[in-house]
Amino acid sequence: MKIKNYIDNNFDKIMSDVIDIIKIKTVKAEPVGDAPFGENLKYGLEKTLELAQNLGFRTKNLDNYVGYAEIGEGEEYIAILGHIDVVPEGDCSKWSVDPYRGEIKNNCLVARGAIDNKGPIISSLYSLKAILEENPHFNKRVRVIFGTNEESGDEDIKHYLSLEKPPKYAFTPDGRFPVIFSEKGIYTFSFRERIDWDRTEVLEIQAGTRSNVVPEQGKITLRNSSATKVKESLKKMVELSKCSFELLEEKDRLVVIVNGKAAHASSPERGINSIYGMYLFLNEVLEEKDSLKNFARFIAEYIQETTDGKLLGIDSLNMETGDLTISAGITKKIDEYINIKFNIRYPISTTEEILDRELQCRAQENGVVFFKENHNPPLYFAKDSILVKTLQDTYRDITGRDEEPAALGGGTYAKLMPNTVAFGPNFKEFKGNPHSFDECMDLDMLKIGIEVYAKAILKLSEYI
Structure with missing residues (x-):
């Protein structure tokens, strides 16, 4: 219960941190100096890593292409992999709110990046924080990785893999629940x-x-x-x-x-x-x-x-x-x-x-x-693989929803990072309008996702 209590007690702070990053317009621009995808994305990555440092995590910036926050030790590691870049907002007159303000309406966060993918990946930092609150001696190596080029290429992950070994197990909160065992090419x-x-x-x-x-x-x-x-x-x-x-x-x-x-x-x-x-x-x-x-x-x-x-x-x-x-x-x-x-x-x-x-x-x-x-190319994992089964069992245990692993038409980092599947953040009935006007994320689903991710990490850590 400590994990859930920690999330409940700190949810306002979680949302405040998510909105701080949403306010940065991280749309890809022309490279400038040491900013391969533009100054705004460089600044957004810096602020995200600063947020992680303030929560007590070790951080590393890989040349402003990608960064990560980390806990624990060991050769092998588990990763939560997401992105802070967003698609352009389009015609602002079609939005009911300022797309970069981060407004709460009808129990939803409405903003560009609310569901794709700032809300889920920034809040994932608190999944790790909740783990440490429950078990301060937890020392398995876990990373939250922040990409900056998911919406318009894959140079960030290529750069990451040129410098770092891939995780043993990873998931990206950039699909939907339950676990996504297959993605189209x-x-x-x-x-x-x-x-x-x-x-x-x-x-x-x-x-x-x-x-x-x-x-x-x-x-x-x-x-x-x-x-x-x-x-x-x-x-x-x-x-x-x-x-x-x-x-x-x-x-x-x-x-x-x-x-x-x-x-x-x-x-x-x-x-x-x-x-x-x-x-x-x-x-x-x-x-x-x-x-x-x-x-x-x-x-x-x-x-x-x-x-x-x-x-x-x-x-x-x-x-x-x-x-x-x-x-x-x-x-x-x-x-x-x-x-x-x-x-x-x-x-x-x-x-x-x-x-x-x-x-x-x-x-x-x-x-x-x-x-x-x-x-x-398409991505396909066996439904009885350790990664898919562990994530699926965690989702079912917490939500009580007995759903089969799903296939996804959208492309995520799972195609680029070895040993990775998409997992959450929303239930299948919630669309969230990614890439469209009034993009949004249900707050109850976001909160459940933080708990699911924390407990999934704990279960996966038994295999490293």
Whole structure:
């Protein structure tokens, strides 16, 4: 009971510390000096490690890529692994609160990073603190690791593994409960085509900032010569697209705003992708002679507004771990090219090689360029493995919820750090709006998570 009592008695302090870190806008920026992901992320990591030092932990900063707080001794160690970087807040007018203030509403912390991932990883420090309160002589080596590049790459974990040995057992509080025994692979790529920008009605086109976010809004700027046809085409979009469209007439150009609904790329069916609406519209409005017509037609025919990849020939069904999904995250002009960056989440029932082959084939057949970017293979642990079984038993003992280990569409650090699975922080019925407006974390679930993590560490420590 000491662990639970400690958490209950110190929960206000825990929340205060979480909110202090939330207030730092830790969105990736250009490298500056010794700040590989921008000054704000460097500062955020420094303040997080300072918080850990004040709680009595040893800390280490690995060149502002990643840091950790540690207790105990020994060659092998257990880790809780999370991240303090966040995706951009988007249109602040869509939030009910300032996204970087950390406000409590309806027993939820509402803020960017509340659930993904500052709330869980900062509060995990108190899981270790609670262990020491219950057993001051506990001396197994345990780390809480704070990454800074989870949302836009994996350079932080690569850097960590170049300097430190991996944990024997680890979990990341960046999924959901119960324990996540499998994660889909993540495969990012682009379709692009060289465009003669003097032979198209399109002057500018832009949507999205991250490949792992379904973009809520896109913008197309057109030459004013096509005003009549633009208006006629927009009328047809009611039947062709789930998006909504706005037309702004400026003196020498037309601006079409395409509105969808934001969502995480791991569950793109929960959103409405503005990029797809943009290209459905362009396919409708552009003449055959337009230099951008072929690309617009390709996206309109092979993607439409689907999320399963079937039109591209890459769909893959998997009852155990979930089906393949695809989402467009960014479109823009890149020099003489038009470009769309996609994010695929795929189960173990397909392979990287199949995706390579089929996407390359569709591109070649349609005069489009396929450009492969990043790839992380699927993750799969046996349900009776020590790590999965220990975490699952701990969760069941504390919550009384008899649920089977789950599979996750989202990508976590578990794909990058050996011997790691995702575990919590929220129950499956709580969505939390990660990567969207009014991101939030239920306070009761957060409190339970701190207790679950502490007792899971104690159980795992029996195996090191």
